[in-house]
Every structure is written in C-alpha cells, then in structure tokens.
Amino acid sequence: MALLDVSKLSIHFGGVKAVQEVSFSIDAGIVYSVIGPNGAGKTTLFNLITGVYKPTSGEIHLDGESIGGKSPDELARRGVARTFQNLQICMNMSAIENVMVGAHLRLDRNLIKAALRLPSLTRRDAELRGEAAELMRFVGLEKYVEARADAMPYGALKRLEIARALAMKPRLIFLDEPAAGLNPKETIEVDHLVRKVADSGITVVLVEHDMKMVMNLSDRILVLDYGKKLAEGTGAEVRKNPDVIAAYLGAHA
Amino acid sequence: MHKRAYFGLYIVIAVLAVLPFVLPNSFYLDVAIRMAINAVIVLGLNLLIGFAGQISLGHAGFLGIGAYASAVLPTHFGWHPLLAMIAGAAATGLLAAVVARPIFKLKGNYLAMATLGLGIILSIAVRNEAQWTGGPDGMPVPAFGLFGFELSSDKHWYWVIAILLSVSVWASLNLIDSPFGRALRALHGSEVASRVVGVDVVRYKVAIFVLSAVFASLMGSVTAHYVGFVTPNLADFFHSIELVTMVVIGGMASVYGSLIGAVLLTALPQALATFEGWETVAFGMILMICMIFLPKGLVPTLASKFGKGD
Numbered sequence: 264m265a266l267l268d269v270s271k272l273s274i275h276f277g278g279v280k281a282v283q284e285v286s287f288s289i290d291a292g293i294v295y296s297v298i299g300p301n302g303a304g305k306t307t308l309f310n311l312i313t314g315v316y317k318p319t320s321g322e323i324h325l326d327g328e329s330i331g332g333k334s335p336d337e338l339a340r341r342g343v344a345r346t347f348q349n350l351q352i353c354m355n356m357s358a359i360e361n362v363m364v365g366a367h368l369r370l371d372r373n374l375i376k377a378a379l380r381l382p383s384l385t386r387r388d389a390e391l392r393g394e395a396a397e398l399m400r401f402v403g404l405e406k407y408v409e410a411r412a413d414a415m416p417y418g419a420l421k422r423l424e425i426a427r428a429l430a431m432k433p434r435l436i437f438l439d440e441p442a443a444g445l446n447p448k449e450t451i452e453v454d455h456l457v458r459k460v461a462d463s464g465i466t467v468v469l470v471e472h473d474m475k476m477v478m479n480l481s482d483r484i485l486v487l488d489y490g491k492k493l494a495e496g497t498g499a500e501v502r503k504n505p506d507v508i509a510a511y512l513g514a515h516a
Numbered sequence: 517m518h519k520r521a522y523f524g525l526y527i528v529i530a531v532l533a534v535l536p537f538v539l540p541n542s543f544y545l546d547v548a549i550r551m552a553i554n555a556v557i558v559l560g561l562n563l564l565i566g567f568a569g570q571i572s573l574g575h576a577g578f579l580g581i582g583a584y585a586s587a588v589l590p591t592h593f594g595w596h597p598l599l600a601m602i603a604g605a606a607a608t609g610l611l612a613a614v615v616a617r618p619i620f621k622l623k624g625n626y627l628a629m630a631t632l633g634l635g636i637i638l639s640i641a642v643r644n645e646a647q648w649t650g651g652p653d654g655m656p657v658p659a660f661g662l663f664g665f666e667l668s669s670d671k672h673w674y675w676v677i678a679i680l681l682s683v684s685v686w687a688s689l690n691l692i693d694s695p696f697g698r699a700l701r702a703l704h705g706s707e708v709a710s711r712v713v714g715v716d717v718v719r720y721k722v723a724i725f726v727l728s729a730v731f732a733s734l735m736g737s738v739t740a741h742y743v744g745f746v747t748p749n750l751a752d753f754f755h756s757i758e759l760v761t762m763v764v765i766g767g768m769a770s771v772y773g774s775l776i777g778a779v780l781l782t783a784l785p786q787a788l789a790t791f792e793g794w795e796t797v798a799f800g801m802i803l804m805i806c807m808i809f810l811p812k813g814l815v816p817t818l819a820s821k822f823g824k825g826d
Contacts, residue, residue, distance in 0.1 A: 314711075315712070335708075335712045336711055336714045336715060339712060339714030344712070347708070352709070353701065353704070353709065353710075354705055356705055360698055363698060364698050364710065367695065367698075367713050374696050374727070380686075384694060388694070424709075431713055
C-alpha cells in the first residue's frame with residue numbers, strides 16, 4: 264500500500280482554484296518530485312498535505328489514515344516533516360537550537376519541570392544537543408554548530424531547515440525547493456544530501472526547479488500546471504509527455 | 517545562552533544580599549523593594565513579549581486583581597491573606613486563559629487590543645465598585661502573616677522579595693533554555709516553522725500569557741501587603757504601559773534586561789523629581805533617546821557591542 268495517497272484534492276482561494284482535483288500516491292522509500300511552472304500550485308499542494316492549509320475538497324491518506332484538514336502539529340506527530348521555499352528559520356535562536364526545536368515532540372515539554380530545571384530534562388537536553396550537532400554534520404553544517412542563525416549565509420540556512428526537519432525523525436519529508444537560490448556547487452551538494460536522506464529510509468517529496476537535480480534524484484515525478492495534474496510517471500515518461508513539453512516551452516504541441 | 521547566562525544570577529544574588537547593608541536609609545530600601553517587585557513582574561512580561569512575541573497592554577489589570585484580592589477578601593470576608601493571594605492568582609489565571617484562547621485562534625496579533633480593553637475594564641471596575649474597593653480613594657490592606665509571624669518591617673519585606681526575585685530569575689533562565697522555552701522562542705521566530713515541527717502554537721501562547729498574568733497578580737498581592745494600601749492607579753492603563761516600557765528599554769528577550777529596565781524606570785522618576793514639573797518631559801526625552809540609540813534595549817545592545825551575547 265502507498266505511504267501517502269492523495270485523491271481529488273482541491274483548494275480554492277475565493278475564485279482562484281489553486282489546486283484542482285489532484286490525485287497521486289507515493290510509495291514508501293522513494294523520491295517523489297513535484298514540478299511545474301511558477302504558480303502551478305506546488306507549494307500550495309505542500310501546504311495542503313502538511314496541514315498549513317485546509318483542503319476545500321478531496322482526501323489525503325497517510326498509511327491508510329485520513330489526514331486531510333489535520334493541523335500541522337497533528338501531522339508532525341504522524342511523522343510528516345517539511346522545509347520551506349522561503350526560509351522559515353528562527354533568527355532569534357542559535358543554529359543548533361533551531362535543529363533542537365525539530366525534536367520538540369520527542370521531548371518532555373512540561374513547563375513546571377522546565378522552570379525547576381529537573382535533571383531528567385537537562386540530561387535529555389544535553390543528549391539532544393549532541394544529536395543535533397550530529398545532524399548538522401550530516402547536512403554539512405559542522406562549522407556552524409556554535410553559530411547564531413542570523414549570522415549564517417543563505418545556503419547554510421537552507422540546509423539548517425533540512426537538519427531541523429530530520430530532527431523530527433520523520434517518515435515523510437517534504438522539501439520545498441531546497442536548491443533555490445544556491446550556486447551550482449551548492450546545488451550539487453544539496454543533490455547529494457537529498458540522496459543521503461532518501462537512503463536513510465525517509466520518503467522524500469521534492470519540489471524543485473533545477474531539472475537536472477529532479478531527473479537525477481526522482482523515482483517518480485508529478486507535473487502540475489495551473490493547479491491541475493498534467494502528467495505523472497518516471498523521469499523518462501514525463502520528459503516525453505507532449506503536454507509537459509508544451510507547458511514548459513509554451514508551445515501549442 | 518548556557519552556563520554564562522547563569523553567571524549573571526550569582527551577581528544578582530550577591531547584589532541583593534549586600535544591598536540592605538549599604539543603603540543609607542529606609543527611603544532607599546523602599547525604592548529597592550519597589551524595583552525588585554517591578555523586576556519580577558517585568559520578568560514574566562518579558563517572557564510573553566520578548567520571548568514569545570505577544571504583546572499585553574493590560575498587565576496592570578492583572579496586578580490589580582491580585583492587589584485587590586489581597587485587600588478585599590481579608591477585609592470584607594475575613595479570608596487568610598495567603599488564601600486571598602492564591603485566590604487572586606487563580607482568578608487571574610482563569611481570566612487570562614478565558615480571554616486568550618479565542619484571541620490566539622485568530623491570525624494576527626490581537627492580544628494587544630484585547631488586553632488593552634481588559635485592562636481598562638478592570639481599572640474602571642475597581643474605581644467604581646466603591647463599596648468593596650473604596651473607589652478612587654483606595655483602601656487599606658491588612659498585614660501579611662504566616663505561622664504567627666507577621667511581615668511588618670521593610671527589612672522583612674526586602675528579604676522575602678529578594679528571594680522571590682532570585683528564584684524568578686533562576687526559573688526564567690531555566691525556562692528559556694528548555695524544550696518549553698525553545699518552542700516559545702520558535703513560535704516567535706517563525707510561527708509556521710514551529711507548527712510543522714509539532715508545536716501546538718495556541719497552547720503555548722495561552723500558557724505563557726497565563727503564566728505572566730499570574731506573576732503579575734502575585735506581585736500585585738505582594739505590593740498591596742507591602743504598601744499596606746491599594747489605589748486604582750495600580751491597575752491603571754498607564755501602569756501597563758510603564759511595565760511594557762521597562763521590557764523594551766531593558767531589552768526584549770533578555771532576562772537581565774528585564775531587571776535593568778525595572779531598576780531604571782523605577783529609579784528614574786525619583787531621580788527626575790528635582791526637575792519639578794518637567795520630570796515627565798525629561799522622562800519622555802530619555803525614553804526617546806534610548807529607543808533611537810538602543811532600539812533593541814539596553815542589555816542586548818550593550819551585550820552585542822562588547823561581543824558577548826545574552
């Protein structure tokens with residue numbers, strides 16, 4: 264059975280049908296990419312599946328359980344993680360604390376215990392700091408372990424988001440344009456990183472404009488255009504699809 | 517953050533321990549007590565404003581609930597002052613939770629608006645319910661005693677409040693550097709990011725708002741017993757603004773900034789008294805200059821100047 268199953272998912276903002284009756288399913292352990300021209304509804308689709316938006320209609324099932332309309336924190340509990348196209352880093356915190364926040368649900372969040380600084384809590388926090396530093400190494404940020412988030416360059420912050428998402432120990436991770444704004448060298452590094460994440464057993468859903476990266480990484484690709492599903496299949500299938508060529512080149516094929 | 521942050525706590529404790537022995541007379545001791553009371557309130561308020569990024573413009577109202585609970589319940593109903601203090605804090609916590617829950621479900625920062633209204637309503641209530649509160653003239657507050665020991669002299673109050681302040685600083689530092697505190701700072705830094713990692717944003721905002729309101733209420737009770745008299749000015753809108761100003765001047769999201777803000781803004785009106793009639797103008801000028809040159813507040817600005825960071 265598919266890990267994620269989306270059927271006839273739609274959301275309307277007033278008269279704008281940002282996503283219309285999109286259906287697809289994602290098997291566990293693969294890299295699944297969502298591509299399409301700007302404004303095709305890729306980020307909106309991510310926002311729907313990760314609970315940031317509530318769908319107007321349609322169904323989303325995670326491992327057989329209906330999750331449509333659930334809040335982001337309920338989805339986080341079910342192992343759904345994501346990063347953002349426009350960075351969402353907490354600049355008021357250090358880099359490593361940003362990663363530690365990713366482990367929020369795995370920690371004892373009790374206010375009283377926190378205020379009294381109970382040893383059980385501080386011990387766990389010290390462990391977590393180690394785990395977070397390890398994750399920062401994993402994403403290639405070892406030299407920023409002691410850094411403040413607001414002192415880090417853009418490319419590093421993109422990876423910091425990935426580290427934070429990984430700190431959730433997710434089953435499914437949504438990466439929204441992880442290579443956007445990066446130089447070619449950084450893009451190749453992110454390409455390798457996404458591969459490493461997928462190899463660690465996490466199912467990856469990727470939105471990305473860098474076609475080389477998408478073709479290189481993806482097991483399957485979904486093409487959106489004007490909020491509708493245009494095509495779906497392997498890289499080779501999608502590349503040959505005349506509708507996809509038309510949408511990307513603007514030709515009337 | 518981390519170990520260095522706790523170093524400041526030792527300094528605070530040392531200063532509090534030495535202070536009563538070096539202060540020349542009881543006037544200064546009184547000012548020190550007021551500073552310490554304000555510092556505890558501002559610590560709680562800074563958790564809400566500086567760390568969680570939610571603004572309350574009605575905290576004096578919560579202070580007023582505590583103060584009047586400690587005045588009215590023992591006087592009119594014969595309650596034990598400790599019980600009255602706890603009842604005031606519980607009522608404040610309940611009211612804060614009831615008000616905050618629906619507000620935090622809305623998008624955008626409506627808390628400032630709602631607390632502004634709430635604060636004004638509370639201050640009108642204590643002014644008008646003269647048969648209970650003495651109206652604009654205020655009312656006397658019975659002394660606070662526990663286990664047959666009565667807190668009467670300023671010295672006693674000083675030590676009680678000094679301990680309260682030290683514990684509050686310690687607890688605030690602990691809270692900030694904990695899973696709860698990180699979630700709080702994260703929802704300030706990026707609400708959507710904190711939601712997708714699993715932070716129940718509404719719950720956290722409500723929790724910290726209730727906590728800071730209860731802090732204010734308890735310190736309102738302490739103020740009432742210490743001064744021995746309450747007036748509606750305590751619950752006044754201007755007092756709320758004064759508290760927020762302490763947070764901003766001292767430094768948002770800075771524990772020690774809260775203390776500095778409280779100390780300076782409690783001392784300033786006393787120091788400016790020599791200006792006779794112009795003190796409000798001088799006060800305003802100083803605040804403006806602070807905001808122009810130290811927009812992040814005293815402690816964070818100075819800390820980053822000297823390359824330390826809080």
